[in-house]
Amino acid sequence: MRSSRSELLEVYETLLNAYGEQNWWPVDLRYHREMGSDPREEIVIGAILTQNTAWKNVERALDNLKRAKLLSFEGILKTPVGKLQELIRPSGYYRQKAERLKNVAEFLNPVSSVEKISREELLDIKGVGRETADAVLLYAGNRPFFVIDAYTKRIVKRVFGIEGSYEGLRRWFEDNLPKDIKLYKEFHALLDEHAKRFCRKKPACDKCPINHLCTQP
Known part of the structure; x- marks a missing residue:
């Protein structure tokens, strides 16, 4: 089982280089300024x-x-x-x-x-x-809780060969990442973006930016 901090951070850095910052969660700041x-x-x-x-x-x-x-x-x-x-x-x-x-x-x-x-x-x-x-x-709340969704589960299973419960996967991310709130936000958003572009239910592996890290044949 691959679960080292360096490998998880390599996935993060590769996706960040491929897609750029996602700046998630999107909000309409102008609306809120006007409405107070x-x-x-x-x-x-x-x-x-x-x-x-x-x-x-x-x-x-x-x-x-x-x-x-x-x-x-x-x-x-x-x-x-x-x-x-x-x-x-x-x-x-x-x-x-x-x-x-x-x-x-x-x-x-x-x-x-x-x-x-x-x-x-x-x-x-x-x-x-x-x-x-x-x-x-x-x-x-800007608090260090990693969000696990269906996209994240799919990518972790394919790239790292890991399956688990929600709590198990959340702890796996939190144990293997620095307690960096911005990183948590960006990583979750990047995983979702990657799942939509390449790691779909039927994956498009040929041009996937992290296919060299993936355990799935």
Whole structure:
């Protein structure tokens, strides 16, 4: 099993050179300046909306919330659930997600609480799983929790020959990477970008920038 820090960092550096900085999580800073809202609230809202859907669908839902001037915890909490469901419909599972948004907006209000709230407290919120909790902690709270998603699992299995539980893979990354929040953010985003470009369900290995590191024949 290959799991050394140097090999994991080599994957990171190779992907960074191939794709450049992803600067994830994307937020509309101009909108928040004009509205006087906190960009971290958009990150939390996006983390809920991205559950079980593609990011392009999340963007459509976020755009709807921005046009309605409701892209904030205050906006989520004051909006009738039926109207909220319609606004976020493009993200799919809109009934469940409307309920989850209200739960999270109430629990994390003010959003500065993401700087100190425990992971266990986040996981106690109905509709917040491990991936969502870690995304909130990392991208909104600037805390060193590595996010594991389906893309990450796929790449780790192919490149390193490693399979494991969510918690096992999260610990594997955190044990083998320096506690660098920017690196965590960029690495997760780069893995997602790589999975979309090359390491798809049916991989395009010929031009893959890390095919020389891959254990998959």
